[in-house]
Structure formats: C-alpha cells, structure tokens
Amino acid sequence: MRQEKEFRKKEIRYSKFSLVLSSILSFVAIVISIVALIFTIYTDNRKLEEKVSYLIRESNYNYQTTIYERKSFSNFLSKQKDKPIGMVPAYVPVSYDIIISNTGESPVSITTYNLKAFGLNNNLWFDNLMDQGIYEEKNKNPFPINLDAGESKSLKLKIGFQIPENVYDIIKKKYKPNQSVKYDDLNNFVLMNGFDLIGNKAEVKDYDNDGRFDISSVDPKVNRIYRLNFKTAKGNTFIQDLEVYSPELK
Incomplete structure (x- = not known):
C-alpha cells in the first residue's frame, strides 16, 4: 500500500514535469515558427526590394553641340537701365553618359525622372532650358525603362549649361x-581665353603630347550641382548628385 502511494506520487511529479516540459517545448516551437516566418517575410521583401544604381560621367568631348542664344535677352536688356541679375544670354547643351543598373533581385520599371540644380550656397534654382532630356541611343523617349535583375542600360543626359555674359562675349569672337x-573646340577656345564655360577663371598651359590642355588652376567661384532623380512604378526614388566644378579635357 505504501509502495503504491510512493509510486503514485512519483507518477504525479513526472506528469507535472512532463506537462511543464511539453509547455516549454511548445513555446520554443512557437517562437521558432514565428522567427522563421519573420525571416521568410524579410527574405521575400529583400528579394522584392528595388535596388537601382547609376553612374554619371561627362561624355567624350568629341561631339556636336549648339550655342543657343536667348532670343528675349537682347530685347530685355535694351529696356533695362541696370543689367538684370541671374539672367544669362546663352546656353550650351552638354552631354553626359549614364549607366543605370538594376542591382536587386526583382524587375524594376523606371517611369520618370527629375533634374534640379543647386548653387554655391545649396540654393535651389531652375532654368527651363536646363533639362535637355534623357535619351537611349536614338530613342528620345526611353521611358518606361524596364530592367530585369542584374540588367544595365546606357543613357544620354543633356544639360543646358548657362553661359554668363562675359563668357558669351568671348564665344562671340569666334562663333x-x-x-x-x-564641344571640344568650344571648350578649348574659352579656356584659352582664361575662363571655363560656366564663368570660373582658369589658367591653362600649352597642349600636352596628347593634344590636351594642361590646366594649372581654376578659381571655383561658380559651381553647379545637378540632382538627378529616377522614380519607379512602385513610387521609389533613386537620387544622385552631379557636380560641375572644373573642366577636364579629354
């Protein structure tokens, strides 16, 4: 009888221990399931996350551009006693190469872009002739740009450089x-006369063996920072700044 009671006590203790252990194991299993679910969702989201990178560099200088004179500038000046601040008499489209890449694991559709510019004090400014468009080879409207995972495309960006009046006076001596x-000839001619295209004073030496200028110094009082935004069909925006500081002849 006594042995039977002892046996029942041990059985009860074992049952309680088994119940606690079972509860702990069940809790651990639930935690592991939740962690696994969160990891799966995170991994799936990472795979679906849009990742776009792009490289911008000035195109080879051996391309044709045009010296556009603002038609209204001369008429505007003739009516003013004092010369207006911030207006320029001409602009020149400058070409940039863009390599845009989908570095994610899901397809990306880029639907639009936006180009802004900032001055020396990070002040936003806009010129309706600044944005000369983005092109893909001969396609003047490449949007939407559809990129599969790992795919890259080459684009052309044209920016209308504002030409200040003192630089335009130099340009008019020849053109x-x-x-x-x-563009190479225009840029070299302006540099030979002591300026870069956007109005910085520049000192240049003779041509080197490759026929390029050896630029000894540029006084960077004028700077242009362009901000290029690409927007995808999902509403994500990818931003990169392009700084125009001093000329590099190629």
Whole structure:
C-alpha cells in the first residue's frame, strides 16, 4: 500500500514535469515558427526590394553641340537701365553618359525622372532650358525603362549649361549665335581665353603630347550641382548628385 502511494506520487511529479516540459517545448516551437516566418517575410521583401544604381560621367568631348542664344535677352536688356541679375544670354547643351543598373533581385520599371540644380550656397534654382532630356541611343523617349535583375542600360543626359555674359562675349569672337560646334573646340577656345564655360577663371598651359590642355588652376567661384532623380512604378526614388566644378579635357 505504501509502495503504491510512493509510486503514485512519483507518477504525479513526472506528469507535472512532463506537462511543464511539453509547455516549454511548445513555446520554443512557437517562437521558432514565428522567427522563421519573420525571416521568410524579410527574405521575400529583400528579394522584392528595388535596388537601382547609376553612374554619371561627362561624355567624350568629341561631339556636336549648339550655342543657343536667348532670343528675349537682347530685347530685355535694351529696356533695362541696370543689367538684370541671374539672367544669362546663352546656353550650351552638354552631354553626359549614364549607366543605370538594376542591382536587386526583382524587375524594376523606371517611369520618370527629375533634374534640379543647386548653387554655391545649396540654393535651389531652375532654368527651363536646363533639362535637355534623357535619351537611349536614338530613342528620345526611353521611358518606361524596364530592367530585369542584374540588367544595365546606357543613357544620354543633356544639360543646358548657362553661359554668363562675359563668357558669351568671348564665344562671340569666334562663333555665331545658334551655331553648331564641336564641344571640344568650344571648350578649348574659352579656356584659352582664361575662363571655363560656366564663368570660373582658369589658367591653362600649352597642349600636352596628347593634344590636351594642361590646366594649372581654376578659381571655383561658380559651381553647379545637378540632382538627378529616377522614380519607379512602385513610387521609389533613386537620387544622385552631379557636380560641375572644373573642366577636364579629354
């Protein structure tokens, strides 16, 4: 009888221990399931996350551009006693190469872009002739740009550089308004006269063996920072800044 009671006590203790152990194991199993679910969702989201990178660099200088004169500038000045601040008499489209890549694991559709510019004090400014468009080879409207995972495409960005009046006076010594000219020749001519295209004073030496200028210094009082935004069909935006500081002849 006594042995039977002892046996029942041990059985009860074992049952309680088994119940506690079972509860702990069940809890651990639930935690592991939740962690696994969270990890699966996170992994899936990472796979679906859009990742876009792009490289911007100035195109080879051996391309044709045009010296566009603002038609309204001369008429505007003739009516002003004092010269207006912030207006420029001309602009020149400058070409940039863009390599845009989908570095994620899901397809990306880029639907639009936006180009802004900032001055020396990070002040936003806008010129309606600044944005000359983005092109893909001969396609003047490449949007939407559809990229599979790991795919890259080459684009052309054209920015209308504002030409200040003192630089435009130099340009007019050799070129006519609205004349088509090789960008390399135009840039070199302005540099030979002591400035870069956006109005910085520049000192250059003779041509080197490759026929390029040896630029000894540029006084960077004028700077342009362009901000290029690409927006996808899912509403994500990818931003990169392009700084125009000093000329590099190639």
